[in-house]
Amino acid sequence: EIVMTQSPATLSVSPGERATLSCRASQSVTSNLGWYQQKPGQAPRLLIYDASTRATGIPARFSGSGSGTEFTLTISSLQSQDFAVYFCQQYNKWPLTFGQGTKVEIK
Amino acid sequence: QVQLVESGGGVVQPGRSLRLSCAASRFTFSTYGMHWVRQAPGKGLEWVAIVSSDGNDKHYADSVKGRFTISRDNSKNTLYLQMNSLSAEDSAVYYCAKGYYGSGGDVFDIWGQGTMVTVSS
Numbered sequence: 001e002i003v004m005t006q007s008p009a010t011l012s013v014s015p016g017e018r019a020t021l022s023c024r025a026s027q028s029v030t031s032n033l034g035w036y037q038q039k040p041g042q043a044p045r046l047l048i049y050d051a052s053t054r055a056t057g058i059p060a061r062f063s064g065s066g067s068g069t070e071f072t073l074t075i076s077s078l079q080s081q082d083f084a085v086y087f088c089q090q091y092n093k094w095p096l097t098f099g100q101g102t103k104v105e106i107k
Numbered sequence: 108q109v110q111l112v113e114s115g116g117g118v119v120q121p122g123r124s125l126r127l128s129c130a131a132s133r134f135t136f137s138t139y140g141m142h143w144v145r146q147a148p149g150k151g152l153e154w155v156a157i158v159s160s161d162g163n164d165k166h167y168a169d170s171v172k173g174r175f176t177i178s179r180d181n182s183k184n185t186l187y188l189q190m191n192s193l194s195a196e197d198s199a200v201y202y203c204a205k206g207y208y209g210s211g212g213d214v215f216d217i218w219g220q221g222t223m224v225t226v227s228s
Contacts, residue, residue, distance in 0.1 A: 034214035043218035091212035096154040
């Protein structure tokens with residue numbers, strides 16, 4: 001099983017600042033990596049797939065990068081609605097696996 | 108718009124069974140692989156199972172293999188998860204999710220609202 005490790009567990013950021021979230025895979029997943037946002041009481045929402053492609057309707061302030069085992073989600077200027085938990089997910093091998101999540105909170 | 112609606116959750120005793128359903132609408136259900144993903148209270152996401160668009164290919168997480176069965180009825184646009192031999196570790200919100208690419212390993216572009224399963228005596 002491919003283990004996905006996200007860091008940090010919690011990120012405290014002020015509105016308008018940049019947030020950088022990391023995701024590391026225990027073995028290469030090539031570019032088969034997605035990012036999700038989840039708010040309390042809601043289902044996750046797909047933000048990024050194929051490591052760097054924004055899903056439909058996702059604002060340009062969200063960007064993804066990386067390949068192989070190291071990936072980054074960047075939120076260029078945090079808006080109030082961006083404070084949430086973010087998960088990465090690999091889909092290169094079965095079983096599909098998620099990271100444990102990074103909570104982005106208001107500083 | 109595209110919608111997935113889960114049902115069938117509830118409180119069940121350890122060792123018993125439960126079947127979840129997920130009704131899909133406003134997309135061509137029969138052309139996409141469909142998944143179940145679960146989330147224990149306060150925890151992260153765990154992928155559970157996938158069924159291919161034609162229902163012939165299935166994969167499971169090791170934690171549910173041999174106890175859970177995923178299936179679909181394309182004539183009814185409905186996905187199912189039969190859960191047997193339930194234990195407390197299976198307590199979670201269960202989401203059905205549509206695969207973006209539709210086959211193989213995939214990301215999930217459409218999610219249902221989730222249905223809660225609580226395993227407790």
